[in-house]
Amino acid sequence: MKTVISKMILAAAILVPGTAFAGIALAPVMQSWNHDRRQIDAMLAGDRPFDQAAVAATIHTYVTDASMVAGHVSGSSPEARDFAARFRRFAQTAAASAKDSGSVARFRPHFEELVGECRSCHAVYNN
Numbered sequence: 001m002k003t004v005i006s007k008m009i010l011a012a013a014i015l016v017p018g019t020a021f022a023g024i025a026l027a028p029v030m031q032s033w034n035h036d037r038r039q040i041d042a043m044l045a046g047d048r049p050f051d052q053a054a055v056a057a058t059i060h061t062y063v064t065d066a067s068m069v070a071g072h073v074s075g076s077s078p079e080a081r082d083f084a085a086r087f088r089r090f091a092q093t094a095a096a097s098a099k100d101s102g103s104v105a106r107f108r109p110h111f112e113e114l115v116g117e118c119r120s121c122h123a124v125y126n127n
C-alpha cells in the first residue's frame, strides 16, 4: 500500500506542467541554455579549448535568465512557489560558480551541480 501511494505521488509530481506557472515562453530560454550547456560540456570533456570568456558569458546568461523566469512565475500554489524557488536557486548556483570559472578543474564541480539542477527540475516539471 505504501508503495502504491508513493508511486501515485510520484506520477502526480511528474505530471505537473511547469509551463503553467512560467508566465513566459520557457522553451526558447531552455534551448539557449541547452546550447550553452553543450559548449561547456565539450570544454570540460577536452573536445574544445577551455574558453573562460565563453564560460563567464554562459554564467551571466544563466543568472539573468533564471532570475527573470523566477520573477515571471505566476500563482501562489506550493508548486508555483517551488518552481520559482528552483529558478532562484539555479541563479544562485550559477552566480556562485563565477569565482571558479577560470579553470576546468575548479569549474567542473560547479557545472555538475548546475546540470544536476537542470535534471532535478525536469524530473518534476518538464512536460
Ligand code: HEC
Pocket (backbone or CB within 6 Å): 017, 018, 019, 025, 026, 027, 030, 031, 033, 034, 037, 083, 086, 087, 090, 114, 115, 117, 118, 119, 121, 122, 125, 126, 127
Ligand atoms: C527550475 C526548472 C528548470 C530548470 C532549472 C531547467 N529547466 Fe529545462 N525545462 C523546464 C521546463 C518546465 C521545461 C518545459 C518547457 C516547455 O515545454 O515549454 C524545460 C524544457 C527544457 C528543454 C526542452 C525545450 C524544448 O525545445 O521544448 C531543454 C533542452 C531544457 N529544458 C534544457 C535545460 C538545461 C540544459 C538546463 C540547465 C542548464 C535546464 N533546462 C534547467 C524547467 C527547468
